[in-house]
């Protein structure tokens with residue numbers, strides 16, 4: 001155990017975590033050059049394309065240092081706020097962390113939020129100033145930021161470039177020298193922390209664990225404390241480039257367990273594995289059930305594909321335990337599913353995976369957060385969709401989720417950021433200068449306001465410099481109303497939204513205007529109305545179409561005509577007929593794009 005080092009890498013998105021991890025694997029010959037693909041750890045296509053690590057993984061390296069052999073377990077952490085609980089469990093499995101900061105960017109919101117998690121878990125922090133090869137790197141300035149932040153000495157900061165392979169050996173040596181070996185008693189009852197799981201269609205779910213205390217043997221009966229389920233440890237082992245089976249693993253080790261589990265739901269990140277033979281009664285601290293934060297409807301474009309969509313969702317859920325859903329019907333869209341996601345990115349990923357991996361074309365409706373309605377009739381009612389909102393006359397009060405938002409930016413953008421947050425019903429709680437031109441702002445604001453275009457707006461007004469992190473702080477009373485949209489007098493339930501009363505008029509007006517732009521002209525006039533209850537608050541009209549779309553191509557060349565027809569056909573793919581009006585997919589998400 002004395003030569004084991006368990007560590008993770010914490011970094012803001014794009015600060016070079018994956019590239020650096022690749023260099024560590026190369027340097028320790030964990031992967032031969034020819035096996036090396038860029039960003040090896042991101043092994044889902046989608047991850048690679050988006051350049052973000054979606055699911056955390058682990059990999060073991062063996063490193064010779066000062067005449068001794070060290071086993072280094074790198075536990076990868078996802079870099080996006082939507083997956084912060086997974087980050088926290090990965091961190092809990094380690095004794096140390098590399099804190100990577102891009103020398104041209106400086107400290108960002110996720111650098112800090114993940115750092116706090118690491119410090120909270122007593123991890124040894126090794127600061128790494130990355131991308132020092134960049135001509136516009138600011139090593140001195142960013143080092144000052146790091147020193148201010150963690151109180152280290154200037155000499156403790158390792159200068160590196162994942163791209164050029166600079167500083168790699170220094171990092172590996174520092175891991176051996178500075179990160180403490182795991183402690184734990186291999187003779188105690190087994191307590192192993194589940195920090196991740198991966199779906200394998202042949203072998204079932206692979207559970208990734210870190211043994212805090214005790215010993216795990218192949219073939220033993222094991223129990224997951226929080227679910228209470230019992231399995232056989234069919235195979236255990238360590239994670240190198242490929243899995244290497246073992247028969248016995250003691251305290252301090254990181255590895256995988258295969259026990260024929262078919263459904264990701266049975267494996268909860270943060271749960272504790274123990275043995276039936278010599279069980280512990282004490283779970284590892286910090287277990288939480290992950291809760292979805294954002295809800296939206298997912299519908300097949302072709303109503304006939306509902307069953308196919310159901311089976312695709314079932315398969316997707318097998319390897320994404322944080323995705324929840326139940327069947328839902330919409331008058332406008334027919335049969336579909338109400339889904340719960342960890343956040344907006346998670347929602348996009350699910351939609352994309354449905355399309356890519358299962359070849360489904362789907363319509364996603366306006367996302368909503370989870371409101372609580374306190375009614376005089378049924379007591380407390382959970383509202384995940386506008387259609388679930390109780391009748392106004394029974395509502396005593398409505399509560400909505402609030403978050404603490406932490407924004408880090410260059411100080412020149414403070415003004416616009418504060419006005420943006422105030423506009424989103426935010427309350428400024430604190431303003432702290434990290435350095436002379438970098439400021440941290442803390443707001444309390446409704447989660448519902450972040451769900452829409454907040455992040456994009458923040459990026460725009462700060463020219464990309466501001467970064468955001470948030471956590472849920474609880475529910476608060478708010479004056480929310482349900483806003484309905486009608487097309488030619490017919491309510492389109494999929495376009496309803498729950499909004500703050502003070503914003504309802506403005507919202508209704510802008511949404512009607514946006515829909516007027518998005519709805520294609522048809523052979524008749526379309527009236528677009530926004531209403532709260534019976535009261536119409538806004539109206540726009542889409543004029544009837546007079547000419548054939550091809551008319552303007554007469555005399556033009558045929559290829560252009562064909563292109564136009566093609567384009568129309570493609571557009572059709574995501575259209576939905578409601579009453580006599582055709583609605584394109586963009587319209588269902590128009591609320592996300594209100595300026």
Ligand SMILES: Nc1nc2c(ncn2[C@@H]2O[C@H](COP(=O)(O)OP(=O)(O)OP(=O)(O)O)[C@@H](O)[C@H]2O)c(=O)[nH]1
Nearest residue numbers: 014015016017018019051052053079131161162163
């Ligand atoms: N110049 C330079 N570019 C780098 C270096 N390391 C990474 N990059 C580039 O920075 C970008 C982000 O690198 P990644 O390694 O994907 O960053 P990451 O932190 O893993 O990103 P996430 O997985 O999204 O958190 C890529 O375009 C890399 O090529 C470096 O040392 N120098």
